[in-house]
Amino acid sequence: MSDKESRNDPFGPEKIIKIYDPRSGLRAVVVIDNTALGPAIGGVRVALDVDTREVCRLARAMTLKNALAAIPHGGGKSGLVADPRRSDKQALFRIFARAIRDLSDYIPGPDMGSDESCMACIQDEIGRAVGLPRVLGGIPLDSIGATGYGVAQAARLALPATGRSLSGGTLVIQGFGNVGRPTADFLLRQGMRLIAVSDSAGAIHDPAGLPLDKLLQCKARGQSVVELSGATVINSEELIALPCDLLVPAARPDVIHQGNQANVRAKVIVEGANIPVSEVAESQLHQRGVLVIPDIVANAGGVICAAVEYAGGSEREALRRIGATLRHNTKRLLERIQSGLEPRAAALELAEERIREAMGYRR
Ligand code: NAD
Numbered sequence: 287m288s289d290k291e292s293r294n295d296p297f298g299p300e301k302i303i304k305i306y307d308p309r310s311g312l313r314a315v316v317v318i319d320n321t322a323l324g325p326a327i328g329g330v331r332v333a334l335d336v337d338t339r340e341v342c343r344l345a346r347a348m349t350l351k352n353a354l355a356a357i358p359h360g361g362g363k364s365g366l367v368a369d370p371r372r373s374d375k376q377a378l379f380r381i382f383a384r385a386i387r388d389l390s391d392y393i394p395g396p397d398m399g400s401d402e403s404c405m406a407c408i409q410d411e412i413g414r415a416v417g418l419p420r421v422l423g424g425i426p427l428d429s430i431g432a433t434g435y436g437v438a439q440a441a442r443l444a445l446p447a448t449g450r451s452l453s454g455g456t457l458v459i460q461g462f463g464n465v466g467r468p469t470a471d472f473l474l475r476q477g478m479r480l481i482a483v484s485d486s487a488g489a490i491h492d493p494a495g496l497p498l499d500k501l502l503q504c505k506a507r508g509q510s511v512v513e514l515s516g517a518t519v520i521n522s523e524e525l526i527a528l529p530c531d532l533l534v535p536a537a538r539p540d541v542i543h544q545g546n547q548a549n550v551r552a553k554v555i556v557e558g559a560n561i562p563v564s565e566v567a568e569s570q571l572h573q574r575g576v577l578v579i580p581d582i583v584a585n586a587g588g589v590i591c592a593a594v595e596y597a598g599g600s601e602r603e604a605l606r607r608i609g610a611t612l613r614h615n616t617k618r619l620l621e622r623i624q625s626g627l628e629p630r631a632a633a634l635e636l637a638e639e640r641i642r643e644a645m646g647y648r649r
Pocket residue numbers: 427428432433460461462463464465466484485486487522536537538539558559560585586588589
């Protein structure tokens with residue numbers, strides 16, 4: 287392991303475990319970043335190019351997000367070096383589960399390349415996983431729109447902070463998946479108008495408002511949003527540059543960066559995806575008067591849902607907790623931004639305060 291990979295700071299990582307099973311060829315890394323608030327929760331990413339450095343970064347993001355989410359869990363993550371489409375994935379997950387049996391301070395969940403069936407395999411092997419199928423006590427966070435609900439709650443406070451209201455406000459969403467779709471649904475019910483949306487095949491724009499029901503039908507048929515008739519097809523850079531009250535990037539990392547942030551004409555950005563805006567661009571947007579609600583605050587709905595599931599709570603309880611936490615955190619974030627901090631610094635400060643306090647109670 288290189289020095290870069292194992293770099294420590296006052297928060298962690300507490301453990302980096304590399305797993306290799308010569309019989310199956312399984313290669314994986316588990317990073318338990320910080321457990322001051324409780325056993326670490328974090329997803330299992332399956333990708334051919336996942337490495338220790340990436341897993342360390344993701345585990346730290348979970349430490350911060352879980353602290354902000356006010357759940358009794360620290361942050362961790364694991365990476366399984368494999369093709370996510372391989373046919374024996376479930377068998378691989380069973381081997382992985384047995385390898386982490388004694389890592390009782392790590393609770394795996396789904397991430398890119400893994401799903402509830404993978405979590406069911408882990409649960410069956412070692413009785414410790416979140417993001418389970420409903421029949422095993424899971425709360426299906428994607429189908430209830432847990433993260434999108436949280437994003438919408440953050441937007442409900444962020445827009446009025448810039449003198450705007452949801453009712454009649456214009457909305458642009460990049461990425462129309464498990465985060466983007468429910469975000470649109472919740473915000474349109476609050477009176478917003480969806481003027482542009484995109485998926486991996488392209489983007490569409492209609493200043494008069496796009497019909498959500500028809501867009502959802504498109505996706506349910508496995509089509510792209512660009513197949514909706516009547517709207518203008520635009521490219522992804524044009525989408526980011528549209529004037530609107532609220533832009534929700536809910537697809538890929540780093541879609542807004544130093545090179546294109548100057549084109550953004552949204553008044554507020556609520557980060558639905560993980561790291562959709564580079565840190566430098568976040569700072570530049572702030573200087574230009576664009577209010578950014580960072581990912582570690584805005585997209586915590588999914589992990590709150592997972593924590594409620596782990597504690598044996600209901601779907602109703604999960605949504606109640608997501609709503610209350612996201613509104614509370616967004617309010618505190620806005621107060622710190624108003625007192626002069628940049629949004630990312632304010633979010634980190636809030637998260638780190640809680641982790642430090644919990645660390646103070648440790649032996
Ligand atoms: P998803 O796979 O369900 O949806 C992603 C959407 O983005 C799809 O519509 C896809 O077509 C679209 N997309 C992909 N590349 C694109 C591009 N270049 N331009 C425009 N659209 C593109 O994924 P998801 O669960 O909605 O997650 C989206 C992001 O949010 C990821 O960064 C994920 O890590 C993050 N996130 C998800 C959750 C959750 O609960 N699902 C929670 C926290 C963070």
